[in-house]
Amino acid sequence: MTQYEYSFTRYLAAKKSVDNRAINRHVRQVLLESLPQTSANQPLRVLEMGAGIGTMIERMLEWDLFSCADYTAIDTQTENIQHAQRRLLTWATQNGYQAAERIDGLTIGGEGVEVHTKLIEVDLFDFITDQQYFGTYDLLVAHAFLDLVDIPETLPQIFNLGRKESLFYFTINYDELTILEPIIDQDFDHHVLKLYHRTMNDRIRDGKRFGDSRTGRHLFEHIQISGGQILAAGSSDWFVFPGSGGYPQDEAFFLHFIIHTIYQALNKHPELDASQFEEWIRQRHAQIERQELIYIAHQLDYVGMTQRN
Numbered sequence: 001m002t003q004y005e006y007s008f009t010r011y012l013a014a015k016k017s018v019d020n021r022a023i024n025r026h027v028r029q030v031l032l033e034s035l036p037q038t039s040a041n042q043p044l045r046v047l048e049m050g051a052g053i054g055t056m057i058e059r060m061l062e063w064d065l066f067s068c069a070d071y072t073a074i075d076t077q078t079e080n081i082q083h084a085q086r087r088l089l090t091w092a093t094q095n096g097y098q099a100a101e102r103i104d105g106l107t108i109g110g111e112g113v114e115v116h117t118k119l120i121e122v123d124l125f126d127f128i129t130d131q132q133y134f135g136t137y138d139l140l141v142a143h144a145f146l147d148l149v150d151i152p153e154t155l156p157q158i159f160n161l162g163r164k165e166s167l168f169y170f171t172i173n174y175d176e177l178t179i180l181e182p183i184i185d186q187d188f189d190h191h192v193l194k195l196y197h198r199t200m201n202d203r204i205r206d207g208k209r210f211g212d213s214r215t216g217r218h219l220f221e222h223i224q225i226s227g228g229q230i231l232a233a234g235s236s237d238w239f240v241f242p243g244s245g246g247y248p249q250d251e252a253f254f255l256h257f258i259i260h261t262i263y264q265a266l267n268k269h270p271e272l273d274a275s276q277f278e279e280w281i282r283q284r285h286a287q288i289e290r291q292e293l294i295y296i297a298h299q300l301d302y303v304g305m306t307q308r309n
């Protein structure tokens, strides 16, 4: 596959079925039980940060999590936001909803359902700085996102976006365990993954470190220090394997993308033999083509409440 063909929006679309299997059912059930009743006059105000192409909006409607909501989805990438608008329109129509496009999002309606989505291309940090959103939301959502920010610094600011009492739902938080089977070379496999995790911990933005390969477990403490109360937590591991018909849906592409991400992170790494690494990457892609590769990534989900004074 050429560089160009590793489309991020296709990766996020392919990830949906993997995430659907992984999301922790108990944590989701506690979220469902904790949500207030909604109506057209009293919609649930949701903020999703790093929303990508909007698959969580689809998922929440598929789960019947709420019937009436004002759902703000933010992401830094123009392409994601534009893709989300188009994709949601198609998804809504295919799923028996009426969808009306607005300039900044779309309204999805159906029997007892009225969800106004607002898709905004903005950096979370600018969104936070813009004080108008302070104290606005009933539910704060971050899905496969928090490992991209400096959590101790950012989490209290995220909680400030919630109303006096609000819920948070933080899912697919990576927790430093990747399993790729079959093994190619025990020591080299281990070395590659160790360096890969190190790249997650060494990310620098504005001269400051951010990112954490152990976001999953560390969130437990960070949530509490930031004033959140955890109502439920549990694992949400990705597990991708070929069935009798091969990998489901577009999950072969998902796997190729994961291997390519490891390649990009470690290409020309001084602690890796370049030709051995190139060969390792080639073999991993070949394992996917032969429908041999099994991929497991350990992740954790959390649901909880925040209270502001």
Ligand SMILES: C[S@@+](CC[C@H](N)C(=O)[O-])C[C@H]1O[C@@H](n2cnc3c(N)ncnc32)[C@H](O)[C@@H]1O
Residues within 6 Å of the ligand: 012, 015, 049, 050, 051, 052, 053, 054, 055, 074, 075, 076, 077, 080, 122, 123, 124, 125, 142, 143, 144, 145, 148
């Ligand atoms: C791993 S993707 C997950 C996307 C989506 N939640 C999903 O799981 O399909 C992380 C997303 O966060 C977005 N992102 C990264 N940093 C951001 C920031 N500071 N503010 C808003 N979005 C950000 C990226 O553009 C990307 O779409």
